[in-house]
Amino acid sequence: MPSRISHSFRPHHSQKHFDLNSIKELPESHAWTSSNDHYTQENSCNFESIPVIDLDNNNNNNNNILDHIGHACKKWGAFQIINHSISERLLQDIDVAGKTLFSLPMQQKLKAARSPDGVTGYGVARISSFFSKLMWSEGFTIVGSPIEHARQLWPKDYKKFCEVIEEYEKEMEKLAGRLMWLILGSLGITKDDVKWAVGPKGETKEGCAALQLNSYPACPDPGRAMGLAAHTDSTILTILHQNNTSGLQVYQEVNGWVTVPPIPGALVVNVGDLLHILSNGSYPSVLHRAVVNRTQHRLSVAYLYGPPTGVRVSPLSKLLDHRHPPLYRAVTWSEYLGTKAKYFDKALSSVRLCVPLSGFADAKDHNGVQVG
Ligand SMILES: C=C1C[C@]23C[C@@]1(O)CC[C@H]2[C@@]12CCC[C@@](C)(C(=O)O1)[C@H]2[C@@H]3C(=O)O
Ligand SMILES: O=C(O)CCC(=O)C(=O)O
Ligand SMILES: [Fe+2]
Numbered sequence: 379m380p381s382r383i384s385h386s387f388r389p390h391h392s393q394k395h396f397d398l399n400s401i402k403e404l405p406e407s408h409a410w411t412s413s414n415d416h417y418t419q420e421n422s423c424n425f426e427s428i429p430v431i432d433l434d435n436n437n438n439n440n441n442n443i444l445d446h447i448g449h450a451c452k453k454w455g456a457f458q459i460i461n462h463s464i465s466e467r468l469l470q471d472i473d474v475a476g477k478t479l480f481s482l483p484m485q486q487k488l489k490a491a492r493s494p495d496g497v498t499g500y501g502v503a504r505i506s507s508f509f510s511k512l513m514w515s516e517g518f519t520i521v522g523s524p525i526e527h528a529r530q531l532w533p534k535d536y537k538k539f540c541e542v543i544e545e546y547e548k549e550m551e552k553l554a555g556r557l558m559w560l561i562l563g564s565l566g567i568t569k570d571d572v573k574w575a576v577g578p579k580g581e582t583k584e585g586c587a588a589l590q591l592n593s594y595p596a597c598p599d600p601g602r603a604m605g606l607a608a609h610t611d612s613t614i615l616t617i618l619h620q621n622n623t624s625g626l627q628v629y630q631e632v633n634g635w636v637t638v639p640p641i642p643g644a645l646v647v648n649v650g651d652l653l654h655i656l657s658n659g660s661y662p663s664v665l666h667r668a669v670v671n672r673t674q675h676r677l678s679v680a681y682l683y684g685p686p687t688g689v690r691v692s693p694l695s696k697l698l699d700h701r702h703p704p705l706y707r708a709v710t711w712s713e714y715l716g717t718k719a720k721y722f723d724k725a726l727s728s729v730r731l732c733v734p735l736s737g738f739a740d741a742k743d744h745n746g747v748q749v750g
Contacts, residue, residue, distance in 0.1 A: 396408075396512070407512050425633070425636065426633065427636055427639060428646070430459075431457050434460075451653075457647055473679075476591045479518055479531065480516060480677070497588070498521050499518065499519060500516070502517070505607060505722060511604070514603040514605050515605045519589070520543060520588065522547075528543075551584065588681075589681055589682070591678075593675070596671065598672070600669065611651065613652060615649060616648040617647055621677045623640060625668045626667075628666045649663050650663050652691050659705050660697065685711055690710050
């Protein structure tokens with residue numbers, strides 16, 4: 379797998395590593411005052427959440443799937459998928475791998491710590507540097523082979539972890555490619571329209587990807603803590619597995635923060651900033667966050683999928699005409715990650731070319747929505 383993902387978020391406050399599993403009272407450093415709206419959706423009885431789409435062609439014909447996906451991307455920027463071909467066994471294996479990793483003693487985890495300029499390894503959420511408060515989570519980022527870090531964590535016994543991660547990456551790569559074509563298909567885009575994504579034999583070219591394991595320990599004061607602050611992913615799309623414990627919320631103009639209920643075996647698909655650019659703003663990237671709870675440890679695994687190294691992504695020409703000029707300039711994923719590391723929630727606006735004739739606001743400015 380190509381592994382040219384660079385650009386780190388540089389910490390600008392000291393990164394003390396808290397062992398969140400052993401803290402009995404929420405420290406001031408982790409108290410987010412404005413986050414007591416976490417549970418509003420769950421309390422109302424009739425709330426709507428993101429669509430669930432069956433990817434099995436025997437249950438759902440392809441046109442139906444495209445319609446559902448198009449609607450979900452426009453209205454929500456996210457959807458859940460079932461019958462997606464990732465086995466339950468592999469989902470269980472990745473849960474076990476994540477739990478094994480995060481339950482290591484802190485000193486051991488720090489042997490595989492992400493370096494200040496690095497991308498991979500163990501550490502606090504990368505976006506932490508944009509917030510004065512710390513998040514109630516820890517993460518582990520993998521790009522390509524995990525062997526180097528796995529050896530640091532388990533010098534004698536790293537093989538099983540590596541096997542599971544590599545199998546997961548391989549299966550996710552296939553699924554992400556399939557999803558990308560379905561999503562683009564829902565915009566009327568075919569393989570002929572996206573040359574950079576197709577190899578000489580008509581095969582989908584391997585994209586770049588990162589695997590992010592997130593751990594959210596049970597929290598003594600969940601109403602005042604934040605698992606992972608509101609953000610959009612810099613990807614084409616992200617495939618998220620959450621371990622039967624709720625916590626993921628997506629933001630929607632009409633309903634505010636909406637919980638994405640875990641469905642056993644289902645995966646969540648998020649529209650990322652690069653798909654926002656490719657679709658010229660038709661499919662806005664989704665603002666999302668993770669909240670925590672008092673009793674259950676939560677684990678999530680995000681497969682962050684982007685274009686191949688060096689490919690410049692820009693609004694697809696088939697979607698443009700004199701009434702729909704390109705709204706974003708071309709960027710490579712690496713360049714965009716650098717922009718995100720610098721401007722965070724203003725990254726998309728910073729690559730914007732002009733204000734659309736229809737006058738819609740850039741969804742990423744999320745007027746008035748506090749990202750914290
Ligand atoms: C490829 C990447 C996307 C990501 C930054 C990274 O280099 C690896 C981790 C990714 C992640 C996961 C959690 C949320 C996020 C905003 C972050 O801080 O790290 C994303 C980054 C992103 O999508 O910009
Ligand atoms: O844990 C979650 O549900 C969200 C994780 C996430 O947004 C990410 O890793 O980018
Ligand atoms: Fe995310």
